[in-house]
Amino acid sequence: MSRSQPIYNSNGQLDAKTMLEQYSSLVRRLAHQMIARLPANVELDDLIQVGMIGLTDAMSRFDIKQGVQFETFATQRIRGAMLDELRGGDWMSRSGRKxxxxxxxxxxxxxxxxxxxxxxxxxxxEMGLSLPDYQDLLNRVRGTQLVYLEDMSGDEGDSDYLDRHVADTDADPLARLNDRRMREALVEAIKGLPEREQYVMSMYYEHDMNLKEIAAVLGVTESRVCQLHSQSIARLRAKLRAW
Known part of the structure; x- marks a missing residue:
């Protein structure tokens, strides 16, 4: 059975229980995709919970006569619910961005x-900090990501800052082209990272290893891995802003 086909009961209404079971994996997938681009203070379970509310909302609003597949419609409602929650939660403070x-x-x-x-x-x-203070700052900005071309421009405090971090660009051909160009530039930038930071980026993004696993491989603490990751991201963002 296709995941994109809604399931109806004998009364011609969406079967809520079955739909929630069938599409809960979609909610989890979208939550994992989104949280990978967000700071560490955002909890995965919170996103999933809000996403399930978005799924329920999609079920109540879906109209097959509109000619849209349910999964496409639900994806928009789920992601929208997560974005609304993140905006309301002030997920990244102005001082954090600074x-x-x-x-x-x-x-x-x-x-x-x-x-x-x-x-x-x-x-x-250069920042007028002691090394321990700088490393503490790296821990505090943990989770900073660069993913899309749009994130390489704009002023601090932009109203669309969140959208530029986690918006879905799959349906936009220009965005896909920009994303490919960004990825090519990113590959080159990563080659310029110090060797240990290259390892961290590779294990984290290519091999989907968590912080504890990376720490075990490198023989350092999880906190140190966080610092290396944040520093790597800062180096990459500095390079790509000029790209």
Missing amino acids: HQRDIEGAVHKLEQRLGRAPHESEIAA
């Missing part, structure tokens, strides 16, 4: 000045 940009700015200046990837201690000094 810290993120401060790190990127320091990295960019040092790369221009040194002609190489700067060391942690050099970034800390």
Whole structure:
């Protein structure tokens, strides 16, 4: 049976129980896709719970006469419910964005000045911080992501900041083209990362390893992996902003 076909009961109405069971995996999949681009303070279970509410809403509003497949319709309602929840929860504070940009700015200046990837201690000094304070800042901006081309422009506090991080661009041909170009640029940028940070990015994104698993491979703490990940993202964002 096709996942995109809604299921009706004998009264000609959507069978709520069966539909919830059948499409709950869609909610989980969308939640996992979205949370990969969000800070660590966003809980996966919260997104799934809100997504299930979005699925229920989709079931109540779906009209097969509109000529749209239920899964397509439900995906929009589920993602919309998650976005609304994230906006309402102030998922990333203005100060958090500022810290993120401060790190990127320091990295960019040092790369221009040194002609190489700067060391942690050099970034800390550029920002006027001790190394422990800088590493603590890396932990606090944990979860910062760069995924889409649209994220490489705009001012702090843009009203569409959240949308540019987690919006679905699959249906937009220009976005898909931009995404491919971004990925090509990203591959090149990753090659310029320090070796250990390349390992972290590869294990995290290519092999879907969690922080505990990466920490075990590298022989460091999970907190250290978080720092390396955040620093890698800052380096990549600094490079790609000029792309």
